[in-house]
Amino acid sequence: MPFSGYARTTARTNDPKYDFIVIGAGSAGSVVTRRLVDAGLRVLLLEAGPRDDMPAIHNPPEAMALWHSAVDWGFSTQPQTFAGKQDIYWPRGKTLGGSSAINGMMYVRGLPADYDNWAALGAAGWAWRDVLPYFRKAENCNIAGLSAQHATGGLLQVSRPAMTPLAHAFVEAGQQAGLRWVEDYNDGNDPSGVSFPQYTMTPDGKRASAWVCYGDAIRQAPNLSVMTEARVLKLLNQGDRITGVHFLHRGIDYRIEAKHEVLLCAGSLMSPSILLHSGIGPAQQLEKLGMTALVNLPGVGENLHDHLVCPMVWSSPQPVAVGQASGIEAQIFHKSAPQLSGPDTQSLLFTMPFLPGVSQGYTVTPGLVRPKSRGRLWLGSRDPLRPPLMDPQVYAENEDLEIMTDKALLMRDVMHQSAMAPWRGREQGLDGVNSRAQMRDYIRRATGSYHHQVGTARMGVDDMAVVNPQLQVRGLSGLRVIDASVMPVIPSGNTNAPSIMIGEKAADMILAGR
Template sequence: MSDKDHLDALEKHIDADRRSFIKTALTTGAAIAAVGSIGISSASAKKQPASQASKTGQKGDHFDYVIVGAGSAGAVLTRRLVDAGFSVLLLEAGPTDKLPAIHNPPDALSLSYTPQVAWQFNTQEQKTAGDQKIFWPRGKTLGGSSAINGMMYVRGLPVDYDTWAFMGADGWGWKDVLPYFQKAENCHITDLSDSHGKGGLLQVSRPKLTELGEAFCEAAQQYGLPYVKDYNDGNDSTGVSRPQYTITADGKRASSWVCYGQAVANAPNLTIATGARVLKLLMSNTRTTGVRYAFNGEQRDVYVNKEVLLCAGSLMSPAILMRSGIGRADDLQKVGIKAVQNLSGVGENLHDHLVCPFIWESKLAVPVGKASSIEGNIFHKSHPDMIAPDTQSLLFTVPFPLPGFPEVKQGFSVVAGLDRPRSRGRLWLASADPMKDPLFDPRVFSEKQDLEVMTDKALLLREVMKQPALAPWRGKEVAPGNTALTREAVRDYVNRYTGSYHHQVGTARMGRDEMSVVGPDLKVHGIEGLRVVDASVMPVITTGNTNAPTIMIAEKAADMILSSAKSS
């Protein structure tokens, strides 16, 4: 056997192992989703992995800044504030990012179903979406959700940010945020527009696609969709494209922690506590003075000289606000919490990108590939007169297991997606116990037009699948297959099998109206010493994956925080 044959055989063996691992994780995840939310109890909190260094740079239990959450935003703020010389305490509920699968992009799909590094949340039963409970994993490790996501790098479109500004988020229009995308990015892809950054910390690259990924892109063009060379250039992204990824030039995951936090982890003015579950904010009247958290089985209080920066994500940041007495006063009173600041918008405006998988058998063996199994991307408008796409559909090089349908041993998934949902939901506290998860109700498809748009995209993907480029790969459509031959039947399938793209946003949104939670400076209305810096501040969700916009938000926030610190 030649060296090339040996290498080919090894690659097939590794690929088979990865596929088996992902399949097991996905199947386990389906079971987790079926039994409901799995939270952390007070008893199990003692068992969380923990590491906390005793360092100089702070006085006693006082720090200049306490950052809650080491995810996409928290890692960025950590780096910028530590580099500026401030003392920082970083609190992260999960462990360090030592799990090998985190750093290997082809293992990405398994991570959402790994409780060690991902919260295993589920929504309330969705009465308008097949009565299902939708699985909502969120990152719980250094890097947060950027350590477990599919790594697609998508900025969104100018209309997204100009809409934010129109809604009261002054200074967050496209012209304002583009410089921060460029500041963050170090793009290794050579054939894109000159709008990309080259000297930033966030690594962006594009591993070679599999033959199936290339065939999907060709089939979309055969159907009549334009090819989009760079969906991040600020122009209309309608069409099929090859994804850009937060992957390093040598093929590793470029999480926010790897790109921003890792280099300063041992800085004398930074203290990191992993396994640190934040219980509440410490308040003196309407001023935030510090944070109370559970660490290694003990309750600890820590105090700030300047600000607490809440970066716990769209699900946990509003929950921490509520537990601290910041939220709708009537709701807080129901669970025995006295309101410090009556802000009705906390936990409201909850929305998410939606996805619905169609599962196909393949005539040929499908390699997982060198990215995250996401290999084809279609942005599309539900109506040609729209100013920007409202849907995003994807190719995954693995077949998702769906309950009620046969197992597919060799296949792939094409996934219809909705980027501009009209439906809005909310989250709220189940009780005052800080170890109990909040409750989530996104009210999926409560606006019926969302379901119609998703059905349209499902039918479009079937047309793409009919094209000649996919003939060598195209086997039988297993789900929904012959059970859904009419539009009505496809709509019913979409209603029952739509899930989450894991991009929840909006629960502490920016603005100046009575339902906003933070101002354009990200300071919580009526509260001193507190900002929210994560995807919860988005007034409306962006076009495409939300990791890059969240990192942009943190880069812009860092400049505002540093400017404020200099003037104080």
């Protein structure tokens, strides 16, 4: 079963030639596929997008050129009632590597308290002490001087190129504003302060997507078949057992069965969509569309939440180098209240101006990484080729808006420190924004996504949980969900590294059960 870009035959339903079918070659799906193939199991990997041969994928400074491209799902939310009635654009990766092929490549594990909270909410076995070994198993850290919490020998490349002069000035300005310098925000301690990012990049400066790190080496494995441009229509079942996948490939229907399990790794937006189209979700919602519920799981599509950012663009009196990474060159982790166990905000420096008409400048973005607001995802149609409807309810909880306003004012403070004087031109697009009330109104209208949606098939043991702590879908056999949708609560940082961790841990659970 060599890699060919697509399979040419279908297995007979009574003689499956695959042990596992993996849906989605993203951050978690690439990991699971590699570990199962290495164990000698027969795997069919289905990816909705094309192969990752677009040159911009592999050149980090071109990351944002991938938005609205053939490798981006290009989702948008419903109009946001509490955030200026705007539709928020949600780019998601649609290629080998998934969103790890189009993201900003930030390597952030999150806080120990994030995972201890998962365990307290019913995800037994997912506390910090349980997940840290999988972060370490995955990592091959190429950055000198970091803590012993990091590891070498894993498949995921973590590197840091030279930072730009603007980034160094911003870090100095943060310290002038009273923030501490943090050498390693992934050391398991409080990362509050200003720091340079760690990136999923190769030592020679290429993007280290999950597929590049985990999948490239097994492309020709005899026990792996990969079908790109394969759109899953629904899961197949016999009673309460999921047996295979019905999908469309270049106009041809396929129905292929798995001997053991189907592993749904399609991400926080497409995994719940596939579940719903398969009759797995809130029975009342499905019946309104004329669909029969296979199993009534009211939590499918619920608990949708995301990290938030809001651009504040500055012109520069001198040219700004984009840098060798994705343009995200520095960050500030900060607590909205001193009694918090760790920061709930992550503000960023981008070496590019996110505003038309500003040719020489950069962007600072206050960012919220522990939002209180929750939304949902649902089907607007029975057509599985149409995208689901998504409403994250941004700022439904006013506390989120107040915290973001605080961080915008903090970013202004940093910007007015002396270290930024050589780079500080004029603040763009915020004319007349002087008072806190005016800043709050700007934040409400201008907020966007940090592109880290989670929680729509959350893990737990209560009635709203979709999967159990082994990531098996409740009420069914033969099906697991393995991606960011299972996260009960979003981690306090970028979600790519946690998704890869989930893939590593899931693979171990699957193999241990054999």
